[in-house]
Amino acid sequence: MDYYLQILLLVGIFITLSLSLNLINGFCGQFSLGHAGFWGVGAYSSAIFTVFHPLGLPAPINMLVALVIGFLSSAMCGIVIGVPCLRLRGDYLAIATLGFGEILRIIIMNTELVGGPRGFINIPHWANIFWVYAIATLVVLFMLRLKKSAYGRAIIAIREDEIAAENMGVNLFYYKLFSFTVGAGLAGIAGALFAHTQQFLHPSNFTFTWSVVILVMVIFGGMGSISGSIIGAIFLTIIPEVLRFAGGTIAEWRMTIFPILLIVLMLARPEGVFGTREFLEKNGKQI
Amino acid sequence: MSGKTLLKLDNVTVKFGGLTAVSDVCLEIQERDLAAIIGPNGAGKTTLFNTITGIYPPTLGKVTFNGFDLKNIKSSDIAELGIARTFQNIRLFKNSTVLDNIRLAKHTRIRYGFLSSILRDKEFLEEEKRIKEDSLKLLKLFNMEDKSEMLAKNLPYGEQRKLEMARALATEPKLLLLDEPAAGMNPTETKELTELIHFIRDHFNIAIVLIEHDMRLVMEIAEKIFVLDYGNLIAKGSAKEIQNDKRVIEAYLGSEIEGI
Numbered sequence: 001m002d003y004y005l006q007i008l009l010l011v012g013i014f015i016t017l018s019l020s021l022n023l024i025n026g027f028c029g030q031f032s033l034g035h036a037g038f039w040g041v042g043a044y045s046s047a048i049f050t051v052f053h054p055l056g057l058p059a060p061i062n063m064l065v066a067l068v069i070g071f072l073s074s075a076m077c078g079i080v081i082g083v084p085c086l087r088l089r090g091d092y093l094a095i096a097t098l099g100f101g102e103i104l105r106i107i108i109m110n111t112e113l114v115g116g117p118r119g120f121i122n123i124p125h126w127a128n129i130f131w132v133y134a135i136a137t138l139v140v141l142f143m144l145r146l147k148k149s150a151y152g153r154a155i156i157a158i159r160e161d162e163i164a165a166e167n168m169g170v171n172l173f174y175y176k177l178f179s180f181t182v183g184a185g186l187a188g189i190a191g192a193l194f195a196h197t198q199q200f201l202h203p204s205n206f207t208f209t210w211s212v213v214i215l216v217m218v219i220f221g222g223m224g225s226i227s228g229s230i231i232g233a234i235f236l237t238i239i240p241e242v243l244r245f246a247g248g249t250i251a252e253w254r255m256t257i258f259p260i261l262l263i264v265l266m267l268a269r270p271e272g273v274f275g276t277r278e279f280l281e282k283n284g285k286q287i
Numbered sequence: 288m289s290g291k292t293l294l295k296l297d298n299v300t301v302k303f304g305g306l307t308a309v310s311d312v313c314l315e316i317q318e319r320d321l322a323a324i325i326g327p328n329g330a331g332k333t334t335l336f337n338t339i340t341g342i343y344p345p346t347l348g349k350v351t352f353n354g355f356d357l358k359n360i361k362s363s364d365i366a367e368l369g370i371a372r373t374f375q376n377i378r379l380f381k382n383s384t385v386l387d388n389i390r391l392a393k394h395t396r397i398r399y400g401f402l403s404s405i406l407r408d409k410e411f412l413e414e415e416k417r418i419k420e421d422s423l424k425l426l427k428l429f430n431m432e433d434k435s436e437m438l439a440k441n442l443p444y445g446e447q448r449k450l451e452m453a454r455a456l457a458t459e460p461k462l463l464l465l466d467e468p469a470a471g472m473n474p475t476e477t478k479e480l481t482e483l484i485h486f487i488r489d490h491f492n493i494a495i496v497l498i499e500h501d502m503r504l505v506m507e508i509a510e511k512i513f514v515l516d517y518g519n520l521i522a523k524g525s526a527k528e529i530q531n532d533k534r535v536i537e538a539y540l541g542s543e544i545e546g547i
Binding site for chain 2 (some may be wrong): 145149151153163167168172188
């Protein structure tokens with residue numbers, strides 16, 4: 001039972017994570033590869049609060065504060081990294097964010113207070129499946145509403161054509177930084193949930209590989225599609241586990257089958273499952 | 288029909304390294320003007336547009352719009368001040384709907400904040416409703432209201448050009464810059480475009496400046512013509528004056544027999 005619960009938990013956390021990265025990569029078109037770093041900062045900073053300085057209040061209230069701390073600390077890192085990096089474009093931005101993501105992780109690894117390479121232990125078990133899915137639902141709602149507002153339109157216009165967007169009155173730097181910061185902050189919330197459901201954090205949870213995994217979820221579902229990110233997070237978390245139980249040769253070859261599935265999808269549908277659209281939405285029509 | 292001066296370029300020079308794309312250009316556009324900038328390829332016409340809209344700041348000289356010095360003003364703020372443009376190679380938001388292309392252009396006129404858009408309060412709903420109605424009204428003027436839910440990339444070429452114009456107008460500009468609006472159009476479409484440009488000027492009461500190679504279109508609609516050649520403004524005046532200007536003829540056809 002615990003095993004299934006754990007997978008469900010991870011699905012919920014990855015829904016939040018892939019949506020947060022979708023805001024940066026899919027909606028705004030800024031190619032970021034440092035997302036695991038923001039996830040880690042949120043996880044560790046919220047855990048520092050709950051382990052060392054919890055308020056003398058009931059656990060749920062402390063958990064709420066931890067989520068806010070996770071959001072704020074990651075968003076702050078987002079601003080610090082975003083201001084210099086968002087002047088870059090395309091591949092250069094990807095490399096710069098990759099570098100910064102690793103820097104964040106290495107800082108964590110070398111901080112004795114949080115256990116450094118031994119990992120951070122004794123984090124209180126204050127979050128559970130309900131927290132994870134309540135937050136995921138709120139994030140989905142947030143993204144849906146953002147997409148259909150002037151903010152969302154401006155962010156999407158930047159992805160479609162920066163020069164045209166700027167000449168129509170969209171302040172490029174402001175909206176790029178906005179999506180980068182909010183995206184980082186939401187990843188921080190996912191980090192806080194991760195910390196308080198797993199009760200143990202290790203720097204290797206937040207390596208570059210995980211940035212890529214989250215990115216694959218976004219691309220799989222469709223850059224700019226909220227439904228896509230949800231499907232991507234569900235599919236990419238569950239499929240490796242399902243293959244594990246397929247038995248015999250399949251289980252043995254699952255780490256080969258999985259990438260092949262992705263390659264086939266990218267060849268058949270390079271825009272991802274949903275493209276930029278949403279579930280039950282045709283040709284960009286309103287839902 | 289000279290009104291108030293809207294746009295003024297004083298000795299504007301734009302250099303890219305050693306290349307002078309625009310050299311010492313002075314020109315003035317009044318309110319409700321219908322002007323054209325012509326010149327051979329590479330004369331610096333589009334660079335001039337890019338300088339006016341803040342993409343390339345002038346190396347020397349000054350651009351003044353409606354009394355504001357445009358020095359160090361961002362493109363997005365210039366749009367808010369009231370300059371809108373279209374592009375030589377169409378730059379629509381291809382994967383957005385026709386309606387969303389127009390709605391985005393209303394960006395600078397939106398007053399509700401971030402929190403309103405997430406909470407969907409009354410202010411947000413009312414303003415979004417108004418924006419949608421205004422946008423559909425604008426599309427109706429261009430006979431495109433039935434295509435509002437289509438993706439911009441699925442429109443035929445001529446309609447993409449029209450949508451780009453509609454999008455520029457949605458920013459509620461005082462000055463509209465059209466970069467080769469007739470490029471790729473057949474004679475019938477060009478004729479429609481002529482009417483459309485007149486209609487836009489009269490309906491929205493704005494000044495229009497266009498860059499165009501189609502001389503029939505230019506001569507038919509432009510009340511003022513500026514001729515650029517190698518970045519220099521070599522002539523300005525009415526269609527008739529330009530047609531008989533010796534330097535213009537030289538720029539386009541080469542000079543007369545030079546002692547063969």
